Amino acid sequence: MTDGYYETLHGRGPKQMVHWEHWSNPDAETYLTGIDYYEHPRQCRLKLKELYPELALGVPEQDTPKPRPRLGGQGGPSSNEDAHTVRWGDGETATFQHGEAFFKTPEDVFAFSPLEKGDFTDWPHVIMNWDFRSEEALLRFFEKVWPHLFRGNPPGRGTDGWFYNTMFMWPLLTFGWELFLECCLDPRFERIMDEFLEINRRVFRVFARMPIDRVTCHDDIVMSRGPVCSPQWMKRFIFPAYEELWGILKAAGKDVVFMSDGCMDAYADDIMALGALGIISEPYTDYKVIARRHKDCFIAGEGDNRILMRNNPAEIRAMVERMAETGRMSRGYMMCIGNHIPWNVPGPAVKLYFDLSRELAKR
Numbered sequence: 001m002t003d004g005y006y007e008t009l010h011g012r013g014p015k016q017m018v019h020w021e022h023w024s025n026p027d028a029e030t031y032l033t034g035i036d037y038y039e040h041p042r043q044c045r046l047k048l049k050e051l052y053p054e055l056a057l058g059v060p061e062q063d064t065p066k067p068r069p070r071l072g073g074q075g076g077p078s079s080n081e082d083a084h085t086v087r088w089g090d091g092e093t094a095t096f097q098h099g100e101a102f103f104k105t106p107e108d109v110f111a112f113s114p115l116e117k118g119d120f121t122d123w124p125h126v127i128m129n130w131d132f133r134s135e136e137a138l139l140r141f142f143e144k145v146w147p148h149l150f151r152g153n154p155p156g157r158g159t160d161g162w163f164y165n166t167m168f169m170w171p172l173l174t175f176g177w178e179l180f181l182e183c184c185l186d187p188r189f190e191r192i193m194d195e196f197l198e199i200n201r202r203v204f205r206v207f208a209r210m211p212i213d214r215v216t217c218h219d220d221i222v223m224s225r226g227p228v229c230s231p232q233w234m235k236r237f238i239f240p241a242y243e244e245l246w247g248i249l250k251a252a253g254k255d256v257v258f259m260s261d262g263c264m265d266a267y268a269d270d271i272m273a274l275g276a277l278g279i280i281s282e283p284y285t286d287y288k289v290i291a292r293r294h295k296d297c298f299i300a301g302e303g304d305n306r307i308l309m310r311n312n313p314a315e316i317r318a319m320v321e322r323m324a325e326t327g328r329m330s331r332g333y334m335m336c337i338g339n340h341i342p343w344n345v346p347g348p349a350v351k352l353y354f355d356l357s358r359e360l361a362k363r
Contacts (some may be wrong), residue, residue, distance in 0.1 A: 003332070005056070009214070009257065009277055010297030013331040017324070017361035019054040020280060020300045022340040024089030031347025037065045038343045052354055053363070066090055072343060089343055098125045099175035109175050110188045114195040125171045127164045132199045149212050159212045160257075163203060165239045166219040168228075185230065193237045197244075204245045208252035214277075215249055215256055217242075222262035224284045234267070242274045250275060257298060260328040263341075265289065271292050272297060282338035291330040301338025304327055308337065308349040316349060320356040335361050 004007050005319075026037040032328075033047040042063035049059060064350045067093065072078040072087035079085065085092040103117045117132040120126050129135050143150055147160050171180045183189050207215050208295065221238065222228060230239075258276040263284035270278055278298025280288065287302045327333035331347040335357050341350060 008332055009255070009298050009336055011298070011330070011332040013333065013363065014362050017327045017333060017335050017357070017363065019056070019357070020334045020336045021055055022337065023055060023057060024344050025235045025345055025347075025350065027339050027343060028341070028345065028347040032351055038068050038079045039361055041066050041337060054220070054354070054357075066263070069343075078260040078344075087343055094124060094127075097176075098173050099179060101125075103175050105215075106179065106183050106186070109179055109183045109192070110186070112174075112192065113123065114170070114174070114192065114199055114362075118199075123174075127169070131184050131200055135202050135206050138202060139209065140251040142206065142210065149210055154161065161194060161210065161212045161215040161216075162218070163207070163215060164198075165196075166201070166217040166245070167193075167196065167238050168221045169180070170199075181228075184233065189216070190237075197241050200245055201248070204248045206253065208248050213254060216259055216280075217246070217256055217276075218259040221282075222260055222264055222269060224262050224282070226263050226267050231266075234270075234287070239270055239274060242271075246275050250281045269293065278332055280336065280338070283311045285325050285338070287333075291326055296331045298332040299326075299330060300334040300336035303335065303337035305337050305339045305341060305345055308353060311346045311349040313352060316352050317356055317360075318361050320353065323357075324361045327361055331363065 005020070006015070007013060008018050009218075013158045029044050029048050031039045031050060033044050035044040037044045040063050042060045045057060045059045047054065049057060069087055069092070071085075071092060072077075078087050080092065084095045084097045086096075099293075105113070108345055120129045121131055123129050127150050130141055146161075151163060163194040168326045171189075173185065174180075175183070176278060192313075219238070221230075221234065227234070249256055257278065257280065258271045259280045261282055264271070264279055264281045265286050267294055268279055268285070268290050272294050278287075278294070278300075280298075280300040282301050283304040285301065287299050290297065290299050303319060307315050324337060327335070337353070
């Protein structure tokens with residue numbers, strides 16, 4: 001990330017607003033650079049990094065050509081219905097089938113023990129499918145998959161850990177939406193949530209031992225129209241868990257950034273009260289309200305890919321102007337298309353968004 005990224009996270013953003021973008025658009029990379037992403041992925045990314053360093057994208061070590069996606073190209077289908085996947089960037093997503101293959105009834109759910117399972121490496125549907133049986137096993141795993149996090153922090157930059165299943169995602173991914181919602185009010189579900197929390201205690205104690213400065217904690221606790229579960233349920237199972245887990249990090253001198261899809265309006269104040277630096281979410285959220293209530297807190301995600309998809313220059317300019325207005329309200333604001341820049345967003349719209357951001361997104 002650019003240097004301004006770390007300053008912005010702590011409410012000291014520079015005059016030129018920085019970006020935190022969710023990027024999976026190889027065709028736009030080809031458009032922006034004039035170099036075929038699939039033929040020369042390294043050359044293409046090096047050129048993109050030169051033209052748009054604000055994207056802060058990594059560069060492949062090799063320039064070996066990549067196969068073009070099977071889905072979504074040249075008028076073809078964008079999804080593989082048999083595998084329950086869709087195109088994502090230069091490939092496909094993991095399956096959108098979650099616990100349905102393992103759990104058929106509520107009784108299957110109530111008979112399950114997350115702690116007894118412990119090793120989730122054979123369950124890719126839970127995303128963070130790691131071996132959670134001990135802290136030492138987790139530490140060795142982190143050293144293997146995230147070696148850059150153990151190399152020490154560049155001065156003034158810091159390094160960031162990342163966890164997808166902060167609490168809410170655990171039952172959602174493990175059991176699937178329908179069984180999760182069918183079972184979550186049953187008293188027997190309390191034991192399951194307590195066991196997921198114990199698993200996460202191990203994860204966060206390991207994060208506390210690592211030479212990192214922050215952890216981005218992801219949990220999709222809301223949808224585009226707001227909360228999934230009631231405030232009462234959240235205050236019983238989710239927010240106290242956040243307070244405990246984030247307290248482990250804060251006691252070790254580390255910060256928390258919270259990430260969620262959807263509209264965070266109902267729970268933004270709760271997340272801030274629990275000690276997060278701020279929130280990255282989607283354009284359904286009212287970021288100006290958060291900026292007014294929480295001075296210079298980190299916020300990102302106001303940009304909308306539906307506007308980019310329409311590729312209307314006047315509409316894109318108006319969006320960037322609105323985003324820049326929020327950015328002048330908070331020195332923690334980052335430019336971000338909150339609902340992602342996926343493979344089918346037109347290259348010209350992407351270019352205009354970045355160029356207008358350079359012109360207009362100034363404090």
